[in-house]
Amino acid sequence: MGRVTLQDVAEHAGVSMKTVSNVVRGYEHVSDAMRSRVQRSVDALGYRPNVAGRRLATGRTNMLAFAFPDLRRPYFAELAHVFSRVCAAQGYQLLLEETAGSAGGELSAVRGREAGVVDGVVIHPQEHTPTEIDRARGDTPVVFLGEDVRPEGADLVAIDNVRAAAEAVAHLVALGRRRIGFLGHEVGGLSRTSAFRLEGYRDGLAAARLPFDPSLCVPRAVGDARGAEDAFGRALDAGLSIDALLCRDDLAAVGALRAMRLRDLDAPRDVAVVGWDAIGLASSLVPSLTSVAPDTVALAEAALERLRERIEGRPGAGRSVTVGHRLLVGESAPYPDGSVD
Structure with missing residues (x-):
């Protein structure tokens, strides 16, 4: 046929x-x-659909791109799934572009319109700042994900990482924990996401009148669960004494739980653990993981709504949109009465 x-x-x-x-x-x-x-x-x-024909007839392809650093990270894999569903519901096809967090990958993603492939791009940059990408995007409508300085004519959608981290610390304080560590930021320099989450961690400590102790912050050399396990295990072996741990992401939390188990430490009895992203496997761990859960559906819907408006010619200054989050409470750091969600 x-x-x-x-x-x-x-x-x-x-x-x-x-x-x-x-x-x-x-x-x-x-x-x-x-x-x-x-x-x-x-x-x-x-x-x-015949994309080339539709492009000639309407000037558009009805295809959008979602560009992100690494599909191996569960958060981005799950976020790509959400974007695909939201796009389909709105009549768009979605092109997924893994940038590997490289400068070239990010610039290539935002130049897709020049090749007549996509009408617009949602991008979570890692290497370039949004301002640098904005200068290079030509006439491609772009919406940025992640907290950062927003370019004058572009839109940005994010959760409030600072507030979410402070709320996670408040939850741990409510459990009676006072030596609260932070695990999983980068050895070679903080990413923007890590910087915001560390800021919120410090804000949470300050709100509880707890001192900030840099020795309780454990970076990892490799941004995966094994890297977190190695870093946290070494810290525990060197005498790190904490009763709670806020992790930069769920992979760091997975590594922390394994390092604890290998040393006969229990969560939450010895160390209450909070992750970040509420990835699908978090609820299947033993113990199930307490985790900051971004509202990914709201994130995708807000980003696509603003991208569609830009594609349709909306002029004017860029907008910053903050979507919600919640703390999904599991067994690794339950409510004070021992219950979980």
């Missing part, structure tokens, strides 16, 4: 080509029943 056309889908679904076109383009004034009917035919026939 040759290339499947709109006419093929229309005949299969028993509707007009205009109806099929409206569904494929994500036109909102289509009933749910009709959208489902057409989508079944699209799936059955394996129809794929």
